Amino acid sequence: MRFAVLGSGSRGNSTLVHSHNTYILIDCGFPLRETIRRLARLGVEPSQLDAILVTHEHSDHVHGVELLSRRYGIPVYLSEGTRRGLRKPIDAACILSAGDTLELGALEVKSVAVPHDANDPTQFVFFNGKRRLGVLTDLGEATLGVLECYRDLDALVIEANHDRRMLDAGPYPYFLKARVGGSHGHLNNQQAAALVARLECDALQHLVLAHLSEKNNRPHLARQTFVDTLGCDADWLQVADQHEGLEWQLIA
Numbered sequence: 331m332r333f334a335v336l337g338s339g340s341r342g343n344s345t346l347v348h349s350h351n352t353y354i355l356i357d358c359g360f361p362l363r364e365t366i367r368r369l370a371r372l373g374v375e376p377s378q379l380d381a382i383l384v385t386h387e388h389s390d391h392v393h394g395v396e397l398l399s400r401r402y403g404i405p406v407y408l409s410e411g412t413r414r415g416l417r418k419p420i421d422a423a424c425i426l427s428a429g430d431t432l433e434l435g436a437l438e439v440k441s442v443a444v445p446h447d448a449n450d451p452t453q454f455v456f457f458n459g460k461r462r463l464g465v466l467t468d469l470g471e472a473t474l475g476v477l478e479c480y481r482d483l484d485a486l487v488i489e490a491n492h493d494r495r496m497l498d499a500g501p502y503p504y505f506l507k508a509r510v511g512g513s514h515g516h517l518n519n520q521q522a523a524a525l526v527a528r529l530e531c532d533a534l535q536h537l538v539l540a541h542l543s544e545k546n547n548r549p550h551l552a553r554q555t556f557v558d559t560l561g562c563d564a565d566w567l568q569v570a571d572q573h574e575g576l577e578w579q580l581i582a
């Protein structure tokens with residue numbers, strides 16, 4: 331199994347997972363042309379995608395989903411609440427409720443409920459019979475359900491959205507600071523690192539920090555928090571960039 335990030339941050343998110351002949355895209359927050367360009371950077375054509383999984387209806391996750399699905403006939407898996415929250419209905423929509431497990435080609439996908447200010451938002455864990463990858467962004471706090479489902483991972487893409495002090499001192503109006511920092515907002519660096527520590531993933535090969543706020547975070551602050559909390563090597567951590575994403579990562 332391998333995975334890559336097309337881009338990550340408040341201006342668009344999309345992650346790609348591949349095992350054997352199966353390609354699954356998680357979210358698509360970029361316009362169609364930009365999505366095609368970013369897929370090409372990874373050596374993938376849109377027609378190779380077997381499914382698009384959607385975590386929730388916020389535009390940084392769904393902007394390009396409807397057109398990509400329609401143009402290339404790709405089925406879209408999402409919760410009923412997410413489907414209802416979309417501005418443009420999707421013809422090829424398949425409901426995948428939180429807690430469900432689904433076989434998609436070579437990959438088993440588990441949908442996990444998360445606390446976030448959207449309709450029934452979910453995140454996903456992938457299993458190819460050997461290795462487990464977790465993708466976990468857009469959640470305000472760790473829940474027991476999250477801690478239960480994101481165990482024994484071989485790779486994890488986790489949100490490190492903001493630095494608490496930068497958010498407090500930053501330019502957002504009070505209501506937005508409260509929303510972002512609240513229990514249905516986004517994980518800050520400290521919360522994200524503490525969550526990973528609680529997962530006790532001894533076999534973790536890749537840890538990728540994602541969905542960093544351009545206004546309220548800096549990659550070096552996020553990295554340092556994880557180094558301090560986990561005692562890991564700073565060079566081992568990776569940060570998914572808004573523009574560059576992250577190249578293919580092989581889970582051996």
Ligand SMILES: [Zn+2]
Nearest residue numbers: 388390391468
């Ligand atoms: Zn988001």
Ligand SMILES: [Zn+2]
Nearest residue numbers: 386388446468
């Ligand atoms: Zn969101």
